[in-house]
Amino acid sequence: MQITVLVLILALLTVSGYQMGRTRAAASVGGRLVELHSVPSYHGFYVALWAGLPALFLFVLWTASEGWLIMRMVMSALPDRLSGGDPQVLNLLKADILNIAHGISTGRDVDPAVTAAAAHYNSLRAISDWSLLAIGASLAVVGLAYGRQHISPNLRARNRVERVVSIALVICSMVAILTTVGIVLSLLFEALRFFTMVSPIDFLFGVHWSPQMAMRADQVGSSGSFGIIPLFSGTLLITVIAMVVAVPVGLMSAIYMSEYANPNVRTWLKPILEILAGIPTVVYGFFAALTMAPFVRSIGHGLGLDVSSESALSAGIVMGVMIIPFVSSLSDDVINAVPQSLRDGSYGLGATKSETIRQVVIPAALPGIVAAVMLAVSRAIGETMIVTMASGLTANLTANPLDAVTTVTTQIATLLVGDQEFDSPKTLSAFGLGLVLFLVTLSLNMVALRVVQKYREKYD
Amino acid sequence: MSVAASKSHYQSEEFARRLRGRYAAERNFKIAGVAALALASMMLVVLLTSIVSKGYTAFWQSQIRLEVTLDKAQVEERNFTAILRQGLYAQFPQITDRTGKRTLNELLSSGAPYELEALVKQNPAIVGTTQTIWVRSDDEVDQFIKGYFPRNAPEAERRLNDAKIAAIDAMVAQGSLVQAFNTTLFSAGDSREAEQAGIWGAIVGSMLTLLVTMALSVPIGVAAAVYLEEFAPKNKWTDLIEVNINNLAAVPSIIFGLLGLAVFLGFFGLPRSAPVVGGLVMALMTLPVIIISARVALKSVPPSIREAALGIGASPLQTVTHHVLPLAMPGILTGTIIGMARALGETAPLLMIGMVAFIVDVPHGMTDSATVLPVQIYMWADSPERAFTERTSAAIMVLLGFLIVMNGLAVFLRKKFERRW
Numbered sequence: 001m002q003i004t005v006l007v008l009i010l011a012l013l014t015v016s017g018y019q020m021g022r023t024r025a026a027a028s029v030g031g032r033l034v035e036l037h038s039v040p041s042y043h044g045f046y047v048a049l050w051a052g053l054p055a056l057f058l059f060v061l062w063t064a065s066e067g068w069l070i071m072r073m074v075m076s077a078l079p080d081r082l083s084g085g086d087p088q089v090l091n092l093l094k095a096d097i098l099n100i101a102h103g104i105s106t107g108r109d110v111d112p113a114v115t116a117a118a119a120h121y122n123s124l125r126a127i128s129d130w131s132l133l134a135i136g137a138s139l140a141v142v143g144l145a146y147g148r149q150h151i152s153p154n155l156r157a158r159n160r161v162e163r164v165v166s167i168a169l170v171i172c173s174m175v176a177i178l179t180t181v182g183i184v185l186s187l188l189f190e191a192l193r194f195f196t197m198v199s200p201i202d203f204l205f206g207v208h209w210s211p212q213m214a215m216r217a218d219q220v221g222s223s224g225s226f227g228i229i230p231l232f233s234g235t236l237l238i239t240v241i242a243m244v245v246a247v248p249v250g251l252m253s254a255i256y257m258s259e260y261a262n263p264n265v266r267t268w269l270k271p272i273l274e275i276l277a278g279i280p281t282v283v284y285g286f287f288a289a290l291t292m293a294p295f296v297r298s299i300g301h302g303l304g305l306d307v308s309s310e311s312a313l314s315a316g317i318v319m320g321v322m323i324i325p326f327v328s329s330l331s332d333d334v335i336n337a338v339p340q341s342l343r344d345g346s347y348g349l350g351a352t353k354s355e356t357i358r359q360v361v362i363p364a365a366l367p368g369i370v371a372a373v374m375l376a377v378s379r380a381i382g383e384t385m386i387v388t389m390a391s392g393l394t395a396n397l398t399a400n401p402l403d404a405v406t407t408v409t410t411q412i413a414t415l416l417v418g419d420q421e422f423d424s425p426k427t428l429s430a431f432g433l434g435l436v437l438f439l440v441t442l443s444l445n446m447v448a449l450r451v452v453q454k455y456r457e458k459y460d
Numbered sequence: 461m462s463v464a465a466s467k468s469h470y471q472s473e474e475f476a477r478r479l480r481g482r483y484a485a486e487r488n489f490k491i492a493g494v495a496a497l498a499l500a501s502m503m504l505v506v507l508l509t510s511i512v513s514k515g516y517t518a519f520w521q522s523q524i525r526l527e528v529t530l531d532k533a534q535v536e537e538r539n540f541t542a543i544l545r546q547g548l549y550a551q552f553p554q555i556t557d558r559t560g561k562r563t564l565n566e567l568l569s570s571g572a573p574y575e576l577e578a579l580v581k582q583n584p585a586i587v588g589t590t591q592t593i594w595v596r597s598d599d600e601v602d603q604f605i606k607g608y609f610p611r612n613a614p615e616a617e618r619r620l621n622d623a624k625i626a627a628i629d630a631m632v633a634q635g636s637l638v639q640a641f642n643t644t645l646f647s648a649g650d651s652r653e654a655e656q657a658g659i660w661g662a663i664v665g666s667m668l669t670l671l672v673t674m675a676l677s678v679p680i681g682v683a684a685a686v687y688l689e690e691f692a693p694k695n696k697w698t699d700l701i702e703v704n705i706n707n708l709a710a711v712p713s714i715i716f717g718l719l720g721l722a723v724f725l726g727f728f729g730l731p732r733s734a735p736v737v738g739g740l741v742m743a744l745m746t747l748p749v750i751i752i753s754a755r756v757a758l759k760s761v762p763p764s765i766r767e768a769a770l771g772i773g774a775s776p777l778q779t780v781t782h783h784v785l786p787l788a789m790p791g792i793l794t795g796t797i798i799g800m801a802r803a804l805g806e807t808a809p810l811l812m813i814g815m816v817a818f819i820v821d822v823p824h825g826m827t828d829s830a831t832v833l834p835v836q837i838y839m840w841a842d843s844p845e846r847a848f849t850e851r852t853s854a855a856i857m858v859l860l861g862f863l864i865v866m867n868g869l870a871v872f873l874r875k876k877f878e879r880r881w
Contacts, residue, residue: 067728071729162777166687169686169691172679175680175744176704177701179704179744179747180707183711186726248496249496249500252495252496252497253500256493260493280805280806280807281805281806282807282837283511284507285838286837291506291507321507352485353486354486358489382711382715384712384714389838389841409712413812416717417811430718431718431722438711438715441710445710449703
C-alpha cells in the first residue's frame with residue numbers, strides 16, 4: 001500500500017517538476033526563449049530528474065536490502081534455543097517465519113516463539129514501509145526544490161539531461177551481461193556446494209542416477225547416487241530421434257520453399273511453419289503424452305514389440321516436429337545467401353534444378369546448414385516440457401527408443417518442483433545438471449554462431 | 461557435317477535413358493520437398509484436430525435443475541447439502557432405499573452446496589420459498605452424457621453403475637439435466653474437482669506476469685538496442701555485449717528458471733509463486749529477443765533521416781528520440797508482441813520458481829501466489845480424470861487463441877506500417 005502511494009507521489013512530483021522547470025526557465029528570461037541555453041522542456045526534464053532519480057535510487061536500494069535486514073533483526077531477537085543450530089535448520093525456520101508472516105499455513109504445529117517472530121517481522125516491515133514512504137517523498141521534494149533553484153538562462157540543461165540519459169542507456173545494455181554473469185555465478189556457486197558433497201568424478205562418469213536421499217539415518221535403500229551418464233544417454237537418444245525427424249523434413253521444406261515454390265505458394269506455406277514454431281512447448285508435451293505415445297504404443301503392439309507407455313520415440317518425434325520450423329528457417333536463410341551466380345553457372349553447364357541444388361547449393365551452404373543443425377541440437381537438449389510430460393523419470397541406460405528414458409532437463413524440473421530443502425544434494429544436484437546443460441548448449445551455440453557469421457561474410 | 465550424317469551420341473538410346481533418369485531424379489527430389497512440407501502441415505493439422513476434438517466439449521457443462529425448498533432452519537444451520545438432496549429426491553419418489561439415495565447424491569457436484577449458499581447470500585429474500593435452481597452435475601455424469609464412458613460395457617468395468625445411468629436417463633428425458641455453456645471454466649480458479657475447475661485464476665496470473673515482463677523488458681530492451689545501434693563505439697566492450705545477447709537468446713529457458721530460483725528467491729528473498737518473480741525471469745528471457753528485433757528495426761531506418769536531423773542542429777539524442785525511434789516503432793512493436801507471445805507460452809522457468817503450486821484463489825496482486833496458463837495446462841495434463849483431459853485441451857485452445865490474436869496483431873502492424881525506404 002505504502003509503496004503504491006510512494007510511486008504515485010513520485011510520479012506526481014516528477015510531472016510537476018517538469019512543468020515547474022519549464023515555466024521557471026521561461027520566466028527567467030522573461031519569455032525571450034532565444035536567450036536560454038537549452039529549450040524549456042530540457043529544463044523541465046532537468047528538474048524532473050532531480051525530483052525522481054534520487055528517490056528512485058533510494059527506493060531500489062531500500063527494497064533490495066529490506067528483506068534480509070529485517071530477517072536478521074528478527075532472527076537476532078529469537079530465543080537462543082531456536083537461533084542456535086545449524087544453517088539448514090535456520091533456513092527452514094526463516095521460511096516458516098516468512099510463511100506465517102504472509103498468512104500461509106505451514107501445515108504443522110508452530111512454536112509460539114516463531115509466531116511471535118512472524119508478528120515481529122510484520123511490524124518491522126510496516127515500520128520500514130512507512131519510513132520508506134516518508135524518506136522517499138521528502139527526498140523527492142528536496143530534489144525538486146534543488147533542481148528548481150538551479151534553473152537559470154545559462155544552465156546547460158540539455159547536456160546534463162542527455163548525460164543522464166546516455167548513462168541510463170549504457171546501464172540498460174549491460175543488463176545482458178549482468179544476466180549472463182548471474183547465470184554463471186548462480187549455477188557455479190550452487191554446483192560447487194553440490195560438488196563438496198558428491199565428487200565431480202562420480203557425477204560426470206557414474207552410471208546410476210537415483211537422487212532419492214535418506215530422510216532418516218535408519219532408512220534403507222535410498223542412499224542417493226548421482227551419475228549423469230544415463231541422463232546424458234537419454235538426452236542424446238531423444239535428441240537423435242528428434243534430429244532424424246527434424247533435419248530431413250526441415251531441410252527439404254527449406255529447399256522446396258526457397259528453390260521451387262512460387263511466391264504465391266510460399267506466402268501460404270510459410271505461416272504453417274510459423275504456426276508450428278509458435279505453439280507453446282507445453283502443448284507439444286500434452287500432444288506427445290496423450291496422442292503420440294498411445295499411437296506409438298499401439299503400432300508397436302501391432303508389430304509385436306514391447307513399447308513403454310513413456311517411450312523415448314514418442315517424445316523424440318514430437319520434439320522433432322517442434323524443431324522442424326527452426327531448422328527450416330535457419331536453412332532458408334543460408335540457402336538464400338548462396339549467390340545466384342553459382343546457380344546460374346550450374347544451369348549453364350546443363351544441370352537440372354535438383355542437380356544444382358544437390359551439387360552446388362547444398363555444398364556451398366553446408367557450413368551454415370551444419371550450424372543450423374547444431375543450434376537445433378542445442379535447442380533439443382535444452383527443451384524441457386515435452387520430455388517432462390512425455391518421457392519417463394526412470395534413468396535407464398539404454399539405446400532402445402521404445403524404452404522410457406529420462407533427460408537432464410526433466411531431472412532438473414522434477415528435482416526442483418515443489419517444496420524442497422535447499423541444502424540436500426538432491427536439490428543441489430539440479431544446479432550441477434544445470435551447469436552441465438548450460439556449458440554444453442553454450443559451446444554448441446558459440447561454435448554455431450561463429451560458423452554462421454563467418455559463412456555470411458564469405459558471400460557478402 | 462559428319463555430325464548430322466552419323467547418329468550423334470546425343471540421340472543414342474543410352475543418352476536418352478540417362479536423361480530420363482535425371483528427370484526422374486529431379487521429379488523425386490521435388491516430390492521429397494513437397495512430402496516434407498506435407499508432413500509438417502499434416503502434423504500441424506493432427507495436433508490441432510486432436511486438441512480440438514479432445515477439448516471442444518469442455519465449453520459445455522451438465523447442469524441439473526432442482527426444485528429446492530429453502531427451509532429457514534436448514535439455511536441457518538448452513539445445511540445446504542440436505543436442501544439440495546431433498547430437491548433431488550423429490551424428482552425420484554420411487555427411490556427410497558439408502559443405496560439408491562447415495563447414487564442420487566453422487567449426481568451433484570460437491571461444489572453445489574456452495575453455489576446455493578452464494579445464491580442465498582446474494583438474495584436473502586428467497587429463504588423460506590421454493591426455488592427452481594440449476595447446479596453443476598458431478599464431472600463423471602458430465603463425461604457420461606458427453607459420451608466418453610461407453611454405455612454398453614459390462615457394469616463392473618463401467619465408472620457409472622446401472623442405477624446411476626437410469627437416473628441420468630430419466631433426468632435427461634425430463635429435461636432437468638441439460639448442457640449449458642461452461643461459465644465456471646472462465647470464472648473460477650483451479651480445483652481438485654474437475655467440474656469446479658476454471659482457468660480464470662491462471663489467466664489473471666498470466667496477465668500479471670506478462671505485465672511485469674513487459675514493463676521491464678520493453679524499456680530496457682529498446683534502450684539497449686538504441687545504445688548498441690546508435691551510440692555505442694565499435695570496441696571490445698560492445699562486441700562482448702553483442703556476443704552475450706546472441707548467446708542469451710539461445711540459452712535453454714530452464715536455465716533462466718534456475719537463475720530466478722538462485723537469485724530472486726534465494727538471494728533477494730522474493731516470495732515463491734509470485735507473478736512479480738515470474739515476470740522478472742521472463743523479462744530476462746525475452747530481453748534478447750526484444751533487443752535483437754529492435755536493432756533490426758532501428759537499422760532499417762535510413763541514415764539520411766539521421767543526417768537531416770543532425771544537419772539542422774538536433775543533438776544525437778534528439779535525433780534518435782524525435783526521428784529514428786518513431787520511425788522504427790512499428791518494427792519494435794512487432795518484435796515486442798512476438799517476444800510477449802513467447803513469454804506467454806513459456807512454462808519451464810516458471811516451474812522452477814514455484815508457480816506450479818495448486819492455487820484455488822484468483823490472484824489479486826503482484827506478490828500473491830499465482831499460476832499461469834501454460835503451467836495450469838501442465839498440471840491438468842497430469843490429472844487422470846477424463847474431465848481434466850477435456851479441460852486441459854480447452855485451456856490449450858484458449859492459450860492458442862491468445863497467441864493467435866497476439867501474432868495476428870503483430871502481422872497486422874507489420875503489414876500496416878511497413879515502410880520501404
